[in-house]
Amino acid sequence: MKDYHISKINVEGNKVVSYEAGGIFKITQEFIDDFPSGNGDITSLLKINPNVQFSNSYQSSKTPGEIDPANISINGAAFYQNLFNLDGISMNNDLDPASNNPNSITDIPGRSQGISIDSSLIEKIEVYDSNVSASYGGFEGGVINVTTKNPSKNFSAKLSYQTTSSAQTKYHLYESDNEVLLNSSDSSNEPYFFKQFIRANLSGYLGKHFGIIGSFSSVNSTIPLKEYIPSYKKQIQKNQYRNIYNYFLKTTYDGIENLNLSFSLTYAPQNNQYFIKNAKNSEFSILSGGLQGSLKATYNFKSLTFVNNLSYSELKNSKKSQENYFKGWKYSEEKDWGTPGKGSNEGAWGNIKTIQRTIEYKSDLKFEEFEIFKTYHLISTGLVLDFGSSYYQRLEDTFSGSSLSAIKEGGICAEKQYCSNSPVQGEKSSIWKNNAGQYFKWLNVYKAGKINLDNFGYGFYLQDDLRIWRLSFRPGLRISGDTYMKKITLAPRVALAFDVFGNKNTNIIVGINRYYGRNLLAYRLYDGRTALQSTYKRTNEKTTWDKAIISQQKNNTQFNRLKIPYNDEFVVGITQRFWQFEGNLKYIHRNGKDEITKVSSKIASLPKDPDYTTLYYTYTNDGKSVSDIITLSFSTIKPIEFFNIKQSFLFGADYSNIKKNYNDYASSLNSNAFNDVDVIFDGKIIKYNSLPPNDFNKPYSLTFTTISQIKISTFDLTWTNFFAYKSGYKSIAINGVQTSSKGEELDNYQTFDFPNTFNWDARIGLKKNLWGKNMVFIYLDIFNVFDNLNIISAKTETIKKKNTALIPTYQTGRSFYIQVGYEF
Template sequence: MRFAYSPLSFAILTALSTSIYANDLSQAATSASIDSPIPLTPIVMQAEKTVVLGTTSYTKEDLEKTPNSSKNITDFLKVNPNVQFSNDHLAASTQADLKPAEISIHGAQSFQNKFIINGVSNTNILDPQGNGNAYTGQLASGSQGVAINTDLLCNLDVLDSNVSAKYGSFTGGVISADTCAPDTEIGKIHGSISYDYTESDWSRYHLKTDADKDLFEDETTQANQNEYTRQGISANMYSKLSEQWGINLYGSERRSVIPVASGFDTPAHIEQKKHNSNIGATAFYTPNDEMKGKFGFTLGDLEDNNHTASRRNSKNTVTNDSLMIFGELNQQTDWAKLKHKLNYQKIDNVRDWLDDEGKVWLYAEGSKDWQDTDKVKEGSLGTDIRLKQESFNYEFDAIFNHFKWGQSVHQISAGAGYQRDDVSWSRPNTASLYVATTHSTNPNLVTLKNLNGEKCAAGDRLCDEAVTAPFTYKDQEYTYNGQYYVSGTLHEAGTFDGIYEQSFLYVEDEINWNKFKARLGVRADYDGANNNLNFAPRSSFSYKPFTNDALTLTTGWNRYYSAPTYNTDLQREIAGLSYTIKRADQNSEWVKSPNVTYNSTRKTDLDTPYADEFILGLNSQFKNTNVILKWVNREYKDEITRNRTDIPLDSTYKYSYEYGNDGYGSADTYTLSINTVNPLNFKGSWHQFGLALDYNKRVRGTPDYTENTIDTDMTKLVSYDGKIMQYADRPASNFNQPFAARLNWDIGFNALPLKIYHFFSYKNEYNQAISSTNKVEYEGVKLDTYVVEKIKPRFSWDMRTTYDWKIGKDYDAIFGLTINNLTNRNNQFVYNSKLYSEIGRRFIADITFKF
């Protein structure tokens, strides 16, 4: 597709920009030291923190300058070397999507991260890995509740390893973000309004593989977004109302419109719309120097309208409505700093279909003739679903004053918390599906029969008297004199409700002794879903041989327990709602029987999944350079799987499923980061550099809890790239980029309000396993074979430029342009055994007005 050159394009091309990933040191002080003719926005930046290996902090400036085309947290985290994305997250065909991408930290599954916004959990714990299966009651809702716009955030912390005992309910990492707090003159109102725009004509597409051509030479569909517009607007307003009170109001709206082909003559296209809205407010109260508090709310609404091409009345809408209400009180006493948090989280995931029946008919002129084909389709391909999660949470933390014991100094922290989760699933309407099978060697599998000129019963929606067009089966031509269904699948309405409790208690001692520093802690979590009490030791040790920041050696041993996943109870309850329905002829009554293809899943006594971590690293700061070298080893155990067994559930079921703790995995991540601490000045300009290299080795032994497995499948031998190994020992097929390099280069000018940010990313060649039909013989047995498709190295140069125009004493207009994949390189990936291309060069224009 050709890039559309326009006056706007040329005007914005004068400003270029990109982003940088922040290092483990907070850059707030660095940002303040840079001379600029335009004052920074008067909001509270993240305070400088003690360097902790495994924690990366990003400031408001980092969030603004990074070329984040989707304006969400996970897209921004491409700058973090400990975060990996799925192979297809940059697919050229899905760039109009607004749903945040799923990420993996140190090999954990994508739903095993903990997201926090303003101190409130933003994690989906009901069914975060729902694969969207339309009839089994699952919904692809994702791991986050509110898909918050990064324009609304002022700081972001990523805790990927060496995590304090204060945090629990994760085995991947913790991503914590906060909206802004006012730091203005009393009575003054400050804020910003931002707008960004891009469209498909502002992007380049590579059509060099057969799979790409299949997608992009056809008209736009849901899976092939080769024509779209995407735009967003966000606003922030904050003010210090008095010495005691301050307020922050914020909101955003992002929309994509995709004119997808309907598959019909009229209308030829249907506008598929996606939108993501955020709105919220925070009030800050500081009555005196010893006490401060804040309370507020955040709302999120992520909506996606869909339809199936060439299927009449197939519209469906998927929405994710989220609400977070939070309150926090901090108190300084003579003996400790105390913090109380009271939070409420609600996530509603809903799918609504226009029709509750799905049918496929033979073409019949005058009746079933809305499509020029031998078969015509109408109605739904799934059922209406309601998933609801409500969480009430109270937490208390105390950081006690330092005290001496011998030659060491100690600071003890302790905390406790309680959470109640009310979850529910419902299918409000009974739905049915009918597939047109006219012939089969097994007569019981024939679903659509010849009416032979007889009459349909009055009001029978599954019978049609019109003569069908001729159709062919095994080289023989047939014509039905009317048609009617004798078999289908029924999914009854139903509900599931559950109330679960979680609680935790932790204690931690931070010890300083001469050149040594240690953090020793333990966390106890009660998992009410599985009635488990879990103890997680946490430890960190560091040594500074020169008593300064020239060299710091760090190691630690930690255990992390996963958040409960209530889907194990959910699937057990809803699986029995599916039936096969049959009738002898068009005049007979329908008879239903349990559908053996939807067996119930038994829940045995499950252990809580956990990960054991070992970390070893060093940090060195020499003059203006900071170097971090880190190795993180993770071993994942007791992960939940859905296992098929030969145990019959009753006389009807020939087999059944049960949940177990058979999942496991491992990951090794090696990271080297080198960054300048302060900008380098050169002939009226300043330059900031950062380099990060990471090498990964990951094994994912078993699928997640949504996939069916058999124990013998996990241990059977297979041929993988010529090597014989157990099926479960294959390298992870996703989130497993072996090597990547990231380089950032930020440029500013003392005499010009122009800033240029470069972000270079290189990912080396990697092997993608593809199942082969050819068998390999080993010790007299033919083994399933996986051949390896070598994916060539991928390089991307992202750029962002901003030009600040001061239009008044307190008013600034900032023009920005983001260019992704500046060199228009054809980067490729494998999906479903086919080779596809990532998006080529793409332009995104934005403007921000600050006051």
């Protein structure tokens, strides 16, 4: 048995590696192969971790055709404040991870996990959720370390095909949503879809010391929708598409004594193709993902290991549109592709490119253990230097007509692009009576332009894994800074473990740590974006745009030099091993401070600025959060064998109490949140910022994972089950005002409670050995086996201006994924 260290526990042969109180959760390649993972993304595998919460929109029955990896929160932190590492190099996309609206004319949907990696490429995943080593920085939640596969010593190959569709999926919908779904014209409701997954890889050594592995995988989803809503005369079916491709190459060389070299290259572009409903020539694509390459050299000296990693990454969020204009016409004989009284739209959102390029150098020195006065030390230190260049660029002028007006009888258009003399039909308003056509009074121009940001960042850490008697003590310090925020941060990390009986079976863990968050590029790239916009205004159809009055927009988002957000953590836990089992109990308290939020000048009572519009927005450090999390896990250390069966399992439970006064950096604080006023909540007066959050807020959950392996002759049968019981979802909505006992009129917030949910996912795998290494296999994944009606989220609707009602969204019902393949 290996010595116990605070940083990690490695256990050989375990299908489900146990969750240890020190804060590391390790998922092996064997587990990845046996677990039902749906779209095959990283985050879908993390639902077995009790410290990870998913967004309420995860697995929505309205959008089963989507393939984006889910957003996750670790220990109450914002979903964009996790660090995603691929082979030790960050793959975070910091361009605008909170943006989620593809139909914005200025913003582009983003996500924190910059590259969507297929699970078939992964050797292991390590999740650091507490007591995180000082070697990691740039996060407030946790660290997700993804290690790709290495070349196999003997030549091997694997090819597989997987599919699922709406025909293999049960939909659960609220009664009023049925017709909306079937006649849907946008991606918020997807009545049909077809997904297919193709995976192939080759691996082996060319000679004695040079190994190579190459891999390709693709995830493709086709989503048929209606181009026009039912009330339009044209009912044309049109497909939207979602495509992710993974191209992967990795080489290793160990022909020089004590030196190991590896080179890896990952190219993972994603293309989500949309169209604007009720509009012709409206197709556009959201392009994301990117390229990441690294060269790693590890040299083993006599008393230390020296690791160097040089990497380059290029990540993007871009928009490519069919047209660079949008016009919302009324129906007429000339504009006849719509419906009378409903309009005839045309055009799209123009072309925007946002790019994040980073060159990074990382080095780590890990000394061998040495003794000083009967104390044993494992010192490690490291340095990271990176240079990033990012920009937001509108590639060409984009135009949008607004303030549509009627042309009076006898009026003649001075130009034909934003004016039509074809009489409008089907409009009941008196404005359009006896009209001679229509014209746009305003022309909004989004000018071609570029906003740049260059940034040099640095980090240094030093820590010591110290052992004396039964006590392990790990003090560490991380120093970080960059030229973007112009702040230097000091993040102390202190962890302690006590081996109670000296047999490494019972260990008590304590830790006090500080984690500084990511400096998102979005803050700077928002700044100045509105200044690219101008509006041309005219009073009649006889005026050409060159004679219109120009109103130049000014920047409405000020970027100030902000403090770096951080989380202070206290953690205490106990790990107990006995026979072939391990149990862990842990308590985590997190205080999030200086969180970055957006607030209007009016709410913050800021002075008017002559260089800005009357109302402008600024970023502040007024966000805060408090999180208390208790987790319990119990698992097998190695499979239990009886007869011809190997059995592994993992049980996880968590309780979370999370309070925060903000949603994300892109959502503006309202006056209640900014001033933290008194409100009435469930009949009691509390502070506004004590209201529970509306997402990532399920108070408790229970999960149980089992993996059974049975060998019968030349057949290998695997049966995996994942059971999840989650507490009811609470939705908070304002429901008028109420007079308090002190005579104050306070906003009254109402809780809408939803029932607890239960879900069972399963994978049944069968492998058949043909001869030698040749093998065929088939996997059947079944999600929501019992087809339970689980509510995952809801939206509020006001009825008759008084009562507030909730319209629920359900989890996808029973669905099947089928995979077949061949390996040799």
